[in-house]
Amino acid sequence: xxxxxxxxxxEDGVDRSGRPGGEDPGDPAxxxxxxxxxxxxxxxxxxxxGRRIGVDVGSVRVGVALGDPSGMIATPLATLRRDERDGSxxxxxxxxxxxxEVVEVVIGLPRTLADREGPAAVxxxxxxxxxxxxxxxxxxxxxxxxxxxxxxxxxREAGVRGRKQRGVVDQAAAVAILQxxxxxxxxAGGGSGR
Numbered sequence: 001x002x003x004x005x006x007x008x009x010x011e012d013g014v015d016r017s018g019r020p021g022g023e024d025p026g027d028p029a030x031x032x033x034x035x036x037x038x039x040x041x042x043x044x045x046x047x048x049x050g051r052r053i054g055v056d057v058g059s060v061r062v063g064v065a066l067g068d069p070s071g072m073i074a075t076p077l078a079t080l081r082r083d084e085r086d087g088s089x090x091x092x093x094x095x096x097x098x099x100x101e102v103v104e105v106v107i108g109l110p111r112t113l114a115d116r117e118g119p120a121a122v123x124x125x126x127x128x129x130x131x132x133x134x135x136x137x138x139x140x141x142x143x144x145x146x147x148x149x150x151x152x153x154x155x156r157e158a159g160v161r162g163r164k165q166r167g168v169v170d171q172a173a174a175v176a177i178l179q180x181x182x183x184x185x186x187x188a189g190g191g192s193g194r
Contacts, residue, residue: 105135
């Protein structure tokens with residue numbers, strides 16, 4: 001089952017967390033950006049068909065993958081240099097969302113094998129918090145355990161190594177994140193499957 005966290009308020013748009021700012025890292029329902037997440041269920045039929053982007057947030061680079069309009073295939077799109085100081089990567093990502101008429105952003109949430117959130121997950125949530133106000137489309141976080149490990153292995157098996165691998169591993173991880181989401185969404189009846 002895919003862990004899924006959609007950034008946003010409850011159905012009626014109200015934060016019912018009862019906490020200032022709505023944030024509590026220990027909240028199993030995942031409060032992000034001061035608003036209560038919709039759920040932690042597998043993808044369902046919510047949301048329109050259309051292009052989605054997958055995002056793998058790293059400390060140095062941000063991998064971006066683009067889904068086709070039918071929600072079938074994720075492909076590598078870009079690797080952005082992470083810019084925690086000025087946020088230029090966030091602005092570039094917002095431009096990508098507008099350029100490709102994206103209907104949803106899917107960000108990987110790197111949970112540990114013990115199903116906990118470590119520093120990388122905190123960084124991914126922080127990235128989602130910073131990105132959300134720049135967009136007019138939903139931002140959803142999904143469990144991406146081992147996506148970078150899987151991407152690295154696949155690249156190695158394809159003969160891509162060293163410096164060349166560093167340049168594309170983030171994109172490959174973003175593809176793994178988005179493809180997993182698209183597959184789950186389709187199997188739950190939420191994708192067009194055309």
